[in-house]
Amino acid sequence: MHDPVMLLDTVLTFMIVLAAACFVVWRIFLPVRLKTVLRHRLSGRREPCAPQAEAAGCTVGCNGCALGSIHKQQQHDRRA
């Protein structure tokens, strides 16, 4: 391990593995809300407010509010 080439080889390899692990955690395991907060804080911007109920609409694309979900009420409306 005293060989500088081998040391560089090992350091580079583990840096690549660490970067891949961070990317997988970011893409798969972190919830969207937390990612939005982190992204805004890292870029020095104020984080947006939390998604609201369906009243918020889909102004910036779907952010997981209840608008796109299935409402039991629809069934009653239809029958009425």
Next chain:
Amino acid sequence: MNIAVSNVKPLQLALVGNPNCGKTAMFNALTGSRQKVANYPGVTVERKEGVFVTPAGRHVVAIDLPGTYSLRGRSPDEVVTRDAILGRLEGDPRPDLLVCVADATNLKIMLRLVIELSSAGIPMLLALNMMDIAQYRGIRIDAEGLSAELGIPVISTVAVNPDGTGSLVREIDRLASSGLASNAPNWHALDAGEVRNAHHLADALVARFVSKPANDRDWTHRFDNVLLNPVGGIVILLAVLFLIFQAVFSWAVLPMEWIASGFDWLAATVAAVLPSGLLSSLITDGVIAGVGSVLVFLPQIMILFFFIILLEDFGYMARAAFLMDRIVGGAGLHGRSFIPLLSSFACAIPGIMATRVIENRRQRLATIMVAPLMTCSARIPVYTLIISAFIPNRQVWGFVNLQGLVMFSLYAAGIVSAFAVAFVFRTFVWRGKTEPFIMELPGYKRPLLRSVVLGVVQRAVIFLKRAGTIILSMMILIWFLSTFPAPPEGAADPAINYSFAGIIGHALLPLLSPIGFNWQIAVALIPGLAAREVAVGALATVYAISGDASGSTLSSTLATQWSLATALSLLAWYVFAPQCASTLGVVRRETNSWRWPVAMFVYMMVLAYFASLIVYQVAVALGG
């Protein structure tokens, strides 16, 4: 060209119209966007926004809304349209101008909507889209007369032509400079009498301002006489699908070999340049073997989507929905379920989102729950790998490629299982009457080469992006798990047996050995939960590190390492297994509950396990 850009508030413009009248094509033409368009209703289920600058320098925010026949908002996508027009979306201003996009070959239904939209209190203009087709068919529209009668400008457009929206943009400029004043909306849900009156008024407008030739040059009815025949139509549909899968296998052989050779060369070059060590192993065994084994399937994915987009643009897919209605209805699903299920062939995520067109809650839930059973493009690498390893590439009955036939059977298995599961759900969980399916069949259109090529390239880019991001990262982690910890001194077994991957794989073996899976498959199934095709790369990396690949292709390695029973069992697993975390996330979002993604994961996992168990045990009993 100098453009004076104004600093005034951007004009909010909403594109509204019936389904499949070309709103998204118009949106793409105006904003330079590349949103998905297809020749069937229900493609757009979300509000989309883009910006463009008019020749006069006016900034315009264009909003593409899902298609609707009225403002009643019977399904979630129609609610979005109604609320956007009436300004009921919080933080989303009411549009300054409505561009009512009409299919010029079928004006009546749009005129009914225009009459209803007039109560929204927003200035409007009517764009007669697809005027080129209308003119070809000899349909004449008195635009000036219609404009005078409706009291709004009427413009002819051809959204798919490069200069087909010029007159529309100029009219938007003219209206904006003359001042657009909105009134308070006075819309209310129309009662039956008001709906009838609106229909009569639309009929009268069409009678006065639209003339059709005695001999229509439209071939739609002639084609439909053949393609919608209850027996002949089904036979043609099956034949079309069958030929597609034959082509997927036959045409892709050469480009797949080129890609595989390219990666072999790259691996050899890297191994020669880098000193032997961890980094060299990571790049050759992890990145190149793993990502390369997935990328090799790019030609097959492109060929499959070429045909799907071609059929969509031609207008055949809507006919397929019509032909399948009896089967779909028999399974307890709404006829509108066909389009979401069709979208799921590309990926279950847009398919699940497309269920917003289904107004009935139970039928929508049932469609969401079975959409992942349709064979998505992520399964293609897995299926192709196993088929090419275990199914001989020969002709049967003189003209049928056996590998293509097996692929076709796997797709058919996905479709049949989706309908069977839907039937079970609708019989035991969400009981209720199946509603009749009413869909306006689009006219046949000559597919535009540009649109088809663009669609195929978009799918290829999506696949390459996945390969370069999540699949690449997963392969690096699989390499790490397969390499560390190093074996103890004097260890006799292969080094990978002492690694984290080996330990995990062997721990799962008791659970998976009844279905014929070895520990390498067990290791591949875990990252495969993120995306199905990752399993292929994971297998390539595990076999490369263990030294079993010995320079041969992954396909030939598997042919020597696995039994036929194991291969068939894995195919059965992938027909059912819920191996996609993103899909489960979207189900949670669309149902606003964790209950349904959990239920989906459990039922699909149970189905996958028992299907694999039966297939494996039967194959072993038959000597496989």
